Amino acid sequence: MTTTTPLAPKAGRLPGGRRRFTAARPAAGFVAAALVLFAVAPLALSDFRLGLLAKYLCTAIVAVGICLAWGRGGLLTLGQGVFFGLGGYAMAMHLKIADAGPGHVPDFMQLYGTATELPWWWRPFANPVFAIAATVLLPMAVAAILGSFIFRRRVKGAYFAILSQALAAAFAIWLVGQQATTGGTNGLTDIQGFFGYDLNDPVNQRMVYFVIAAVLLLLIALARQLMHSRYGELLVAVRDSEERVRFLGYDPANVKLVAYVVAAGMAGLAGALFVPAVGIISPALVGIVPSIELVIGAAVGGRASLTGAVLGAIGVAWARTALSEEFPAAWTYFQGLLFIVALAFLPGGLASLAAIVKRRRRNQGLSGDTA
Amino acid sequence: MTDFTDSAGLEIRELRVTFDGFTAVDGVDLDVRPGDLRFLIGPNGAGKTTLVDAVTGLVRATGSVRFAGADLLGRSVHRIARSGIGRTFQTAAVFEELTVLQNLDIAAGAGRGALTMLRRRRGVPESVARALETVGLTGLADSPAGTLAHGQKQWLEIGMLLVQDVRLLLLDEPVAGMSQDERQATGELLQRISGERTVVVIEHDMDFMRSFARSVSVLHAGRVLSEGTVAEVQADPRVQEVYLGHTRTEDTSAAVPGPTAVQEA
Numbered sequence: 001m002t003t004t005t006p007l008a009p010k011a012g013r014l015p016g017g018r019r020r021f022t023a024a025r026p027a028a029g030f031v032a033a034a035l036v037l038f039a040v041a042p043l044a045l046s047d048f049r050l051g052l053l054a055k056y057l058c059t060a061i062v063a064v065g066i067c068l069a070w071g072r073g074g075l076l077t078l079g080q081g082v083f084f085g086l087g088g089y090a091m092a093m094h095l096k097i098a099d100a101g102p103g104h105v106p107d108f109m110q111l112y113g114t115a116t117e118l119p120w121w122w123r124p125f126a127n128p129v130f131a132i133a134a135t136v137l138l139p140m141a142v143a144a145i146l147g148s149f150i151f152r153r154r155v156k157g158a159y160f161a162i163l164s165q166a167l168a169a170a171f172a173i174w175l176v177g178q179q180a181t182t183g184g185t186n187g188l189t190d191i192q193g194f195f196g197y198d199l200n201d202p203v204n205q206r207m208v209y210f211v212i213a214a215v216l217l218l219l220i221a222l223a224r225q226l227m228h229s230r231y232g233e234l235l236v237a238v239r240d241s242e243e244r245v246r247f248l249g250y251d252p253a254n255v256k257l258v259a260y261v262v263a264a265g266m267a268g269l270a271g272a273l274f275v276p277a278v279g280i281i282s283p284a285l286v287g288i289v290p291s292i293e294l295v296i297g298a299a300v301g302g303r304a305s306l307t308g309a310v311l312g313a314i315g316v317a318w319a320r321t322a323l324s325e326e327f328p329a330a331w332t333y334f335q336g337l338l339f340i341v342a343l344a345f346l347p348g349g350l351a352s353l354a355a356i357v358k359r360r361r362r363n364q365g366l367s368g369d370t371a
Numbered sequence: 372m373t374d375f376t377d378s379a380g381l382e383i384r385e386l387r388v389t390f391d392g393f394t395a396v397d398g399v400d401l402d403v404r405p406g407d408l409r410f411l412i413g414p415n416g417a418g419k420t421t422l423v424d425a426v427t428g429l430v431r432a433t434g435s436v437r438f439a440g441a442d443l444l445g446r447s448v449h450r451i452a453r454s455g456i457g458r459t460f461q462t463a464a465v466f467e468e469l470t471v472l473q474n475l476d477i478a479a480g481a482g483r484g485a486l487t488m489l490r491r492r493r494g495v496p497e498s499v500a501r502a503l504e505t506v507g508l509t510g511l512a513d514s515p516a517g518t519l520a521h522g523q524k525q526w527l528e529i530g531m532l533l534v535q536d537v538r539l540l541l542l543d544e545p546v547a548g549m550s551q552d553e554r555q556a557t558g559e560l561l562q563r564i565s566g567e568r569t570v571v572v573i574e575h576d577m578d579f580m581r582s583f584a585r586s587v588s589v590l591h592a593g594r595v596l597s598e599g600t601v602a603e604v605q606a607d608p609r610v611q612e613v614y615l616g617h618t619r620t621e622d623t624s625a626a627v628p629g630p631t632a633v634q635e636a
Contacts, residue, residue, distance in 0.1 A: 230480060231488040233473045237466040244464045247427065248535055249452035249481030 026224065029307065030217070037213040047202045054209040054277040056317040057216050061270035063298045063313035064219045064306065065263030070295070071303035072227055073259040074239030076157075079164030080267045080294045082171045083139035085286030087268030089175075090138055091275045092188035093122055094131030099192045107190070108183045119181050128195060132272070139268030140261050147260040151253035156242070165288055172287030187282025194276040208276045215273060219266055220306055226262065227306070235259055267294075289332075293320070296335060300342045302351025312349060379405040379455075379538045379569060381426070385434035388418070388425050388593075395421040396432065397593030403539075403586075408565035410580045411573045413590035414613065419573045420461070422590070423541045427451055427458050438539060453481060457537035461544050463524035467517030471508050471527055474516050475499045478531035498534045506530040506560065522553040529560065539569045546579055558583035589613070 041053055062080050069075045096106040097118070105118055118126070125131045146167070155163060175182045183189065197204040226232055234255055238245050242252045275281050284290070293316070301312015316338070324331040342349060348356075381403040388396040396418040403409045411419045425432035428448040436443040443451050466474050472495065479498055480488070495503075495512070503509040506526040511519065516527060525545050532540050545561075546554045554576070561570055562583060574580050580587065580601070587604045589597040597607040604610055 226489070228491055229489050230476065230483065230492050233469060233492070234477055234480070234488070236468060237474075237477050240466050240468060241464055244466070245477075246448040247452050247458055248478050248531065249449050251447075251449045 030221070033220075034217060037217070038210065041213075042206065042209070047205065050209055051205055051277065052318075052321060053314075054205075054212050055274065056314045057209075057212045058270045058274040058277060059294060059297060059317045060310045060313040061212075061216050061219055061273070062267045062294045063301075063309040064216070064223050065266035066295060066298040067303060067306050067309035068223050068226060068235075069259045069263035070298065071305070071309060072232060072235045072239060073256055074156075075256060075260055075263075076161040076295070077164055077260070077263060078161045078295055079166075079168040079291050080263070081168045081286040081288070081291035082164075083143060083264040083267035084271035084274070084290070084294070085171060085175070085281065085283075086139045086142060086271065087135040088271030088275050088281035088285065089182070089188065090125065090131055090134040090268075091272035092191060092281045093125040094128060095191045095194065095275065096188055097122065097126045098128075098195075106188075108186070108188070109180065122181070135272035136265045136268050139264040139271075143261045143264030144257065147257045148253070151256045151260075154253075165291065168286065168291040169288050172283040175283040175286070183282070185283060187280060187285070188275075189280045189282070191275060191279045199276055199279060205277075208273070212273045212277060215269060216310070219269070220310065223262075223266075223306055231255075231258065292339070293317075293335065296339045296342075298349075300338055300349055302349025304348065305351035308349045308351025312351075379439055380407075381539055381569065381571070382437040383422075383426070383434070384437075386422065386425060386432055386436060387434050388421050388430055388432045390430075394593055396425060398434070399590070399593070399595055401588060401595060401598075403569055403571055405538075405569055406566045407569055407571075408561060408583065408585040409569075409571045410584040410587045411571060411590060412575070412577070412580060412587060413596070416592075417590040418593040419590050420543055423458060423543060423571075423573065426541065427456060449481075452535070452537075455536070455538040456541065457532035457535050457539070458541040459525070459528045459532070459543055459545060461547065463521065463528055465516040465519070465524050465527050465531075467515065469516060470513050471503070471516055471519070472499065472512040474527060475502055475530055475534050479534040479536075481535070496534075498536070502530040502533040505533060505563070507556075522549045522557070525549070525557065526560070529557075529564070533564065537568065540564065540571065542570065542572045544573055544575065546574070546576055554579055555582075 037057075042050060045053060062084055066077055066080060069077050100106045105116065109118075125134065150160060150163065175187070176185050178184065192199060194204065194208065197207065199205065199208070227235075234245070234250065235258075238250075238252045238255045245252050245255070271281065271286075274285075294313070297313030297316040298309040299312070300316055301310070302308025316335075320331060320335070323334065327334075346352065381401070383399055383401040386396055386399040386401075387394065399418070399422060401422075411422070413419055421430060424430045426436050426438075426443065428443065428446055428451040432444055434444070438456060439454065441454060443454070443456075446454075466477070469477070473492075476492055476496065476499055479496055500509075503512055506529055508519075508523060508527060508530065511523065516524065519527060529540070529542070529545070542561075546557050549557065558579060561572065564570060565585065572580075572584075584601050587597075587599065587601055588595055589604055589607075589610050591613045596613060597604050597610045599607075
């Protein structure tokens, strides 16, 4: 055991001097990601494939939030579908109203309901500013209310995950039940325009892709800033030892709440962007299964690493499309297996693989030297 | 140095903690003067840790606990911490994945505003640098706390209490598992810290207690059995009885704060 006695402080390098590494590399990574998203992908991919990528990037945006809340905060957010859905529906409601035009109600309402005018809670969404703000603020408000109950009652671990799942299920079931106002099982479909732009036009589809890519990069930068701030350090401390943090005079409930609310806002924005990219939002996209899928990407890629979580989310979403076309029945099993394998054998995800290999190699090198 | 009024002392009256009918702390009265280095000793199950748990808000208790003029019972853990009371645990509880510096910076920051929290830490806050120096971890500031040796983790914890700027430190067996040199260093550290702050140490190591305690309280079966200086407590026949009763099979000269020890000291 090394003994540094409290009486004789060891002379050494001054603390806090390791920022040299942390500044340059992520900046280079960021530029590379921007190049791929804004130059390589639009040139290399067909309109159809680019549209799919736009959809995958939406899952990646959710993964940025999951990385913060789960990876750094230890909150297994198995119900992000709720926030994704709130953002998606908020956006879709506005687009449906705009599609219908003034004085008309959206098509499905004429079909299912006898309604000749908008339900009262639809009306504010006719205002584009309100709708856009609501895609982010509504999920954040819901998360704030839920979170303050959940965290003050010290619900954590598996109980938190199960509660999140239950909420996702409840939300999906509620949506299905309100057929006259939410479109029921079908959801809000066949969205034509996006703030005056025709979504059937490939040029406009590209524009949507660029917006999504830009938002993703922006949120990655935001999450990175949060993770490297004092708050980010505190969040990791809460994840690792909540009780200890309490004895330092912090209320861990507030610390977790911030991460949960930010993650919800990101999921909401992702849902809002998903709608023009894919043209639909439905209960099948917000319930238990999609909520789990959103988490799997982050788990496989590496939940504590932004790069890992984002690439994992894109990768798993891509694999889902590729494999479920070939083996539609097997995909669900494969996905479940992937989740279990990642959590059991590689808790840090693929992002931790490099570090593990490096450590192995170094250990081997050391034992080789001594032999 | 701070001006010491009676307000930074700990005053416990009729403290009672009951778990499912079992009374762990049974009417404890305890006064710790400001700047004291008080040792709480007693056989296993005497209620020492439970007493600290009650003071820090971890378990429910009845009676009264006053510190710096404020009643603590019924307050939440983090509010009690903010009123200037810090504690450590039997097993070191540092944030293993964070560096020594980050651990200390978090401990220093409970009063920080939202804007400071959302910015990066630049450089080393002065209180953190001072605490690093005091506990001798300056050279290890950038090491992950998980890689520290056991004794160093305990020092880090004490350092965290220092930057937290608590006026009362409650330490639960801080030298358990430490080497003789480390014990000596820790004891001297505690002596330096006390005076400026009030320190209460739960300890089983009688040699350590004899070397460093300024005053001692002996707990037995949830009550204060004896109180005073080391010599006074060791001379108390009730204390000898309790310790003999519990350590009959052991080498009594080591485990009992008996007369032989007085001669040694």
